[in-house]
Amino acid sequence: MSQLLEAAHFAAVAHNQQRRKSAAQPAYIQHPLHVALLLASPESSLYPDPPVEILQAAVLHDTVEDTEVTVKDLEDKFGAQVTRIVMECSDDKHLNKAQRKQAQIDSAPHKSDAAKHVKLADKLSNLRDLMSPEGRPAGWSFTRIQEYFVWAKRVTDACRDVNPGLGDELEKIYREGTFEHGGKTYRCHPSYSA
Template identity: 65%
Template sequence: MSSSSSSSDTLLLLETAHFAAIAHAKQVRKNHARTPYINHPLDVARRIAAPGSTLSPSPPVHILQAAMLHDVVEDTEYTADDIEARFGKRVRDIVMECSDDPSLNKAARKQAQIDHAPHKSWDAKHVKLADKLSNLTDLSSPGGVPIGWTRERVEEYFQWGKRVTDAIGKDANPGLSEQLEELYTKATFEFGGKTWKALPGYEEK
């Protein structure tokens, strides 16, 4: 990659991160620490580029952009057209693949993620795998359980996350899939002053 190309890619990624930060500026996670929401999409992009990911160390820029923007349409006032106007149709399309249909109820949205997972584009599969890895890692971190969640809800979320990533398959990004498998096997979470296994009875195959 030429120095000029590298410089333009760096600027594009910084502009994308800046836009995502503005879009999510007033949002926080539902955990006790009230973590700024922007930490999550940035972490999703980081996981795609980090050692362990099959795309490391130089993922396509448009995939990193989509990772940073993947919750913007679903969770903020910005639209798909706003994404396309600023970052192009390719990024918009990936973001929309990663956005739930707001016309569906919560249960239907969760089922749709499972049903649609095998049919997503190669680009979108990287974002979805990293998204689940980021969310599930946060959930199993100290203080990571959202306020108001029950122990059963945490376990159900892990079960659902595994169904989604199993449906995506391991071919898109074997490295992220391996990290997810380790998480499903070993992850625990804190609740009620105790430590619980995230997927009780699950053992690596």
């Protein structure tokens, strides 16, 4: 418990000035905490005893990518295993946005099981936010939202077998999920195929 709380505190300090991009602009730390919560929840195949290293990596997964935290900072504080998982979940900021998105698709099948768990929970958290007007980034068109769902499915399909519980939750969203936008209802994944 103390190890997990230490990681949560570290992430909260690292993300202190960051806000989510939704209209309400909640504190960014809500997202990595939600990712860890999903991994520890009954819908996750890790329940009821998720490894603390995976939960730590979940709350830390955006620190190197999005803050001033370095790989060495993580290694010094949390060790090689947690750092490795975080780095597997971090985008290469030297790539442009399209390249980063393609890299997530290409690398997903080759990630460790621990990183796949975090990746599934990360995408599930983001997709649930996109389904809600309060949770999605301000100004996103319905087309952009659907494009995110299509892309996310390509990433998570390569990871889902490691956590059938979260995989089933994601599959249900791709198959049946809808969202409201501009007074209309849209399918989350416009051309779903299993």
